[in-house]
Amino acid sequence: MEYRLHTRGLAVLTLWLSLPGGLLSAFVFWQSLLAGAVFLGLWLAGAAGVCLGRGGSVRVRLAQGELQVRAGLIFKTVKRMPVRFVSGVELFASPLLRWAGCRMLTVHSAGMALVLAGLAEPDAAALAAALGRG
Numbered sequence: 001m002e003y004r005l006h007t008r009g010l011a012v013l014t015l016w017l018s019l020p021g022g023l024l025s026a027f028v029f030w031q032s033l034l035a036g037a038v039f040l041g042l043w044l045a046g047a048a049g050v051c052l053g054r055g056g057s058v059r060v061r062l063a064q065g066e067l068q069v070r071a072g073l074i075f076k077t078v079k080r081m082p083v084r085f086v087s088g089v090e091l092f093a094s095p096l097l098r099w100a101g102c103r104m105l106t107v108h109s110a111g112m113a114l115v116l117a118g119l120a121e122p123d124a125a126a127l128a129a130a131l132g133r134g
Helices: 007-031 033-056 095-100 121-130
Strands: 002-004 059-063 066-071 077-082 086-092 102-109 112-120
Touching: 007 033, 007 095, 007 102, 007 112, 059 121, 066 112, 077 102, 077 112, 086 121, 095 102, 102 121, 112 121
Parallel strands: none
Antiparallel strands: 002 059, 059 066, 066 077, 086 102, 102 112
């Protein structure tokens, strides 16, 4: 089974990452209107680039007794977690994620926690069930 982060889930993550920039931009707008607009534009572009770029490259795969998460555009990373070491699985849905039809899945093991935010609801439920949450 292979899963990807949903585009609506990535849009919610982009919104979450944009909120601190919106709050910080008030201090920059206090200095100058142009500086505040530039700061806010750069922050929003960075948030969209990180969430849509790197988040769009995330591939989650459950195969051969391990959970593999591959991500990255330039610097590719692979995280592997053997399923037998999974000690807990949590599904979380904020109101925005629920509205988008997505969930955040947290997988715990000894020494590691893996957070997959923006999975489609059926994918997150299937992955949680396969990892031992029934």
